[in-house]
Amino acid sequence: MFRRIVSVACLSAILFSPSFAQSVAATNEDAHLNDALDTEWQYELKTNPETATYVGDTRYNDRLNDYSPAAFAREVAHAKEALQQFEAIDPATLSDEGRLNRTLILRTLQRRIDGAPFKNWEMPVNQMNGPHLDYASMPSQMPFDTVKDYENYLSRLRQLPTAFTDITHDMHLGLHDHLMPPRYLLEKVAAECQDIADKPVSESPFAEPIQKFPAAISATDQRRLKQVIEDAIRIDVIPTYAKFATFVRDEYAPHGRADFGVWALPDGDARYREAVKEMTTTDLTPEQIHAMGLAQVKELDAQMLAIAKAQGYADVKSFNEHIRKDPKLYGSSGAQILGLYQHYADQMYAKLPQLFAHLPENKLEVVPMDAFRAPDAVPADYSPGAANRPGRINVNEYDPTHRLLLNVEAIAYHEGIPGHHMQFSIAQERKDLPPFRKFGDYNAYSEGWALYAERLGKEVGFYRDPYSEYGRLGNEMWRSIRLVVDTGVHQDHWTRDQMIQFFRDHTAMDEKNIESEVDRYIAWPGQALAYKMGQMKILEMRSLARKELGPKFNIRGFHDAVLAEGPLPLDVFDTRMREWIEKQR
Template identity: 35%
Template sequence: MKRFLLPFSLFLCFSLLVSCKEPAPKTIPDAEINAWFDAEYEELLQMSPLQLTTQGRKDRYDQIDDMSEAAEDQKLAWMEASVKEMKEKFPYEQLSPQAKVSFDLWEYQYEMEKGDVKFRRMNYVFNQMGGVHTMIPTMLINFHKVDEASDMSALVSRIKESGRAIQQLLERAKLQTEAGVRPPKFAYEIVMQQANALIQGQPFTDGKTNAPLWTDALAKIEKLEKDGKITPEQAEEFRTQAKDALVNNFKPAYEELIAWLESELPNLEEKPTGVSRHEMGNAFYAHKLKSSTTTDLTADQIHQIGLDEVKRIQQEMIAIKDQVGFKGDLKEFFKFVNSDPQFFFPNSDEGRQGYLDESTAYLDSIKKKLPEYFGILPKADLVVKRVESFREQAGAPQHYNQGTPDGSRPGTYYVHLLDMNAMPKSTMEGVAYHEGNPGHHMQVSIAQELESVPKFRTQMNFNAYAEGWALYSEILAKEMGGYTNPYYDFGRLVNEIWRAIRLVTDTGIHSKGWTEADAIKYFSENSSIAPGAIQAEVRRYMVIPGQATGYKIGMLKIQELRRLAETELGDKFDIRRFHDRILGGGALPLDILEKEVKRWIEEEKVSQQ
C-alpha cells in the first residue's frame, strides 16, 4: 500500500493540536481610524472660519471664508488627497461595521463635493432664500459672541471682511452670467430689497433708526463696558472702528452689489421655467435630486410619488372635514380654513407675540413626552424667535438654526411674522414640532452631542435624512398626544400634503417645463396654503432646485424602515430603541441608513433569543 506524507503545515497543526483554520483577519480599532478622521476633519474645518463660529469656536474669529472658485478648487483637491490616504491606510475589510459607515461617509461627501464643483456656475449665487448677502450679517449678529475686547476687535475685522466676501461672490455671479445662467427676475428684485435694508439707517443714512449691524455692534460694545471688560475710552474707540468698517467696507460692497443687480434686471425672465432651460440643466437637476434625496430616483419617479401621496393625503383630509361636520367639499373646506378669522392671529405685535407664545407652549408640552419615545435626549435648549427684519419675508417658511455642540448657544426656531394672514394657527403646531422637538432641534442636537463617532459625523447634514426626520416627527407628535384640536390635525395634513406637492411642483418646474404660474395653480388646487405662502414656496423651488424633494422622500423611507422593524421584531419592537438607532449615528444618506437599520434589526433578534 502507498504511504502519503502529510504536508508539513498540516503535520504541525496536528502536532500542536490547533485548528488549521485561516487566521482571523486583522481588525483596525475604531479608536485608530476615528483619531485619523478627527485630525482630518479639524484640518477641513480650519478652512471655514464661519463654520468654526457656527460650532461655537473662536479660531480664526476675525476672518470670513474665502468665497472664490480658487478656494473651492483647493478644498476639493484636499478632499481627494484625504480620501486617497484613507483608502491606503485603512483597508475596508479590516474595519468594524461602524467604522465602515464613517469610511463610506467620508468618501460620499467628497463625491458630492466633486459634483457640486462641476456644476458650481449653475447654482444661483444670489437668491432670495439664503444668499451669503444675508447669511453673513445674520451670523455676525447671532453667532459672533462678544465676551472680551478681543472678540469685538474680531467683529470689526469681520465687518470689513464681509465686504471682500460680497465682492468675491459678485465676481462669481458675473461669471455665471457670462455662462448664460441667470435666475428669475424676482430673485434679484428681492435680493436688492434685502441688501438695501442692511444699509439703511445710522451710520449709513440720516434718521433716528439704526442699521441692523450698527444696532448689534452698539449693544455688544455697551455690554462690554457695562461688564467692566473695557473702559469708556475703549468703548468709544470700538464705536469709531465699527462705524468706519461699516461705512467704508460693508456699505460700498453692498452698493456695488445692488447696482449690478439692478443693471441685470432687464436681462432676466419675468416668467421663467426651471433649470432645464439652461445648458447642462437636466444633468444639473439630476445631480441636485441625488444630492437632496440621497437616492437614484429620477425626476419622473419623484413626480409620480408626489401625485400618489397627494391623493392619499386628501382622503385623510376629507375624513377630518367630515369629522368636524363641514358640509361642503374639500376645496370649500380649504377656503374656510384659509379665510375664517378664528384660524389667524391679529396682524399686530400682539398677534405676533401670540404666535411665538403658543408655539413655545406646544414645544414645552411635547418635551415632557420625549422620554417615552426616545432613550437619547438632547441636552441643548430651544428658543422660538421672529426672523430679523432685514431678511423677513411675508409667507416665507419657518426654519431652524442649530445651537453649539457645547450648549452655550441654544437652537433657534425662526418664524417669519411680517404678515400674520400668511401664518394660520392650524399649521402652527405641526411646524413647531418639525422645527423644534422632536424634529430638527432634537436630531441636530443629538448628532452634535454624540461621542461614539468621529466628530465630522456629528456635524454632517443630508437633506433627505434631516428633513425626512422632521416631517416624520410631525406625525410622530400625534402618537405622542399632539393635535387634540381636529383643525390642527388637519393643519398637520396641510403640512404633509405641502411636502407631497413639492415633489410634483419641483420636478414639474425643473424637468417638465412648468412656469411659476403652473406650479402655483397646482399648489392652490390641492392645498389650503395661503396664496402668499404658495408664491414664496414656488419661488423657493425655482432658485434652489431639488432641495424641497428631500422632505417626503426621507419621511417615506423612515416610515418604511419602521414598518420593517415592527414586522420583523413583532412584540419585541421598542420604539425608543428604533428612534435611537435612527438618530444615534448622526445624519446618513438613506441607503446607508437602511443598511444600519437592517443591521440593528438582526442585532435585536440575536439579543432577544
C-alpha cells in the same frame, strides 16, 4: 427647514461610534483612517472659517471664507487628492465600522467632485440664501462674551468689501457662462440688500452686538468697541451692501433667466438629476418621484375629505375656501404667532420622555426671524445650536394677518422638538462622536426626521383641535405636493402659475405661504424633495422593527437608534437600522 449659515458645506465624514455592536474589533488601520479623517476635518475648518463658526469652533472667527475662483478650484483639487488617499486604505484591513467610515468619506468627496462641473458657486445668491443674508445673520452665530470676540467680529466687518468684490466677480463669471437665476428672484435680492444698506447704523442688523455688552467688558472697552464697530458699519458695511444692491439691480438681474426651471441652464437636465441625487441620497429619477407625489396627493385628499365632512362641508375645496376666508383662522400679530410657537414647544417638552430615553442638554429658544429676510422666508425655520449658543426656532412675524395658523403646531414640532432641535443637538452632544459625524449634511435624513416628528405630536395626544389636525394633514400634503411641483418645474417645464395652482387645488395654504414656497423650489432645485424621502424611510424602518420585534419593540429605543449616529445617507441609514433590529432580536 433648518438654516445652515455657512457658505461651503463641511465634509460629513464618519468616525467610530459604539452605537452598534462591532463584529470585528478596531484595527491599526482604523487608527490610521481616523487620523486621516481628523486631518481632513481640520483642513475643512481652516479653509472655511464660517463653517468653523457654525460648529462652535472659534479659532478662525476673525476670518471670512475665500470666494475667489482660485479657492473653489483648490477645493476640488483637494477633494481629488483626498479621495485618492482614502481609496488607498485597504477596506479588508478595517473593522466593520472602519469600512463604513471609508465608504462614507469616499462618497462625500466624490459628491463634491461630481458637483464641481456645474459651478454652482457662480450663482451664489437668491432670495432665501446667499452671503448677503448670511453675513447679516453673523451676530446670531458668533459669541460676544469677551473683548476678543468683538475684535473678531470687527475684523470680519472690515473684510466684507473684499468678500463682496469676489462674490461679484463670481457672478460676472456666471453671467458669461449663462448660469443665471430667474430675474424676478434676483430683483428680490437687490431689494433685500438695499433694505440693509438703507438702515441707519444704529438700526443695522450688524449693530446688534453693540446694543448690549456683557458686564465682563469694561466701560472703557465698551465705548471703544462701540465706536470702531459703528465706524466699520458706516465705512465698510453699508457702502458695500449699497454697491452690491446697485450691481444686482442694474447690471445682474436684467440678465436673469426668464424660465423658472433649472432645465433652462446649461446641462440643465443633468444638473437637476445631480441635485435630486444629492438632496434625496437615492437613485430615484425625477419621473419616479413625480409619480410618487401624485399618488400621495390622492391618498391625502381622501384623509382631508374626512375632516372636511366632519366639519359640515361637502368637499375639500369648499372647506379650504372657508379656511382661506375666515379671519379668525389668521394671525392677529407677530407676538401672537411667536407665542403659539412657544406654547407648542413648551407642551412638547413635557411629553419627550414618552418618546425618547436620551434627551439633549442644549436648550431651545423661540425667537423672531431676522426682519431683513422675513418677507421672502418660510413661516419658521431652525438654526442649530452649538456649544456657545442654543438652538433657535426663528418665527416669521412679517404680515401676520395674512398668515394662517392651522399648521403652526405641526411646524413647531418640525422645527423645534422633537424635530430639528432633537436631531441636531443629540448628534452634537455625543461625546464619542467626532465632529465629522456630528455635523454631517444629509438633507433627506435631517428633514425626513423633522417631518416624521410632526406625527409624534399626534401620538402623544396633541392636535386636539380639528383645525390643527387638518393643518397637520395639510403639512403632509404640502410635502407631498413638493414631489410634484419641484419635479414639475425643473423636469417638466411647469410655469410658476401651474405650481401655485396645484397648491391651491390641494391645500388651504395662504397665498403668501404658497408664493414663498414655490419661489423657494425655483431657487433651490431638489431640496424640497428631501422631506418626504426621509420621512418615508423612517416610517418604513419603524414598520419593519414593529413587525420583526413584536412585543420587544420599544418606541423610545427605536427613536434613540434613529438619532444615535448622526445624519446618514438614506441607504446607509437603512442598513444600520436593519442591523439594529437584528441586534434587538
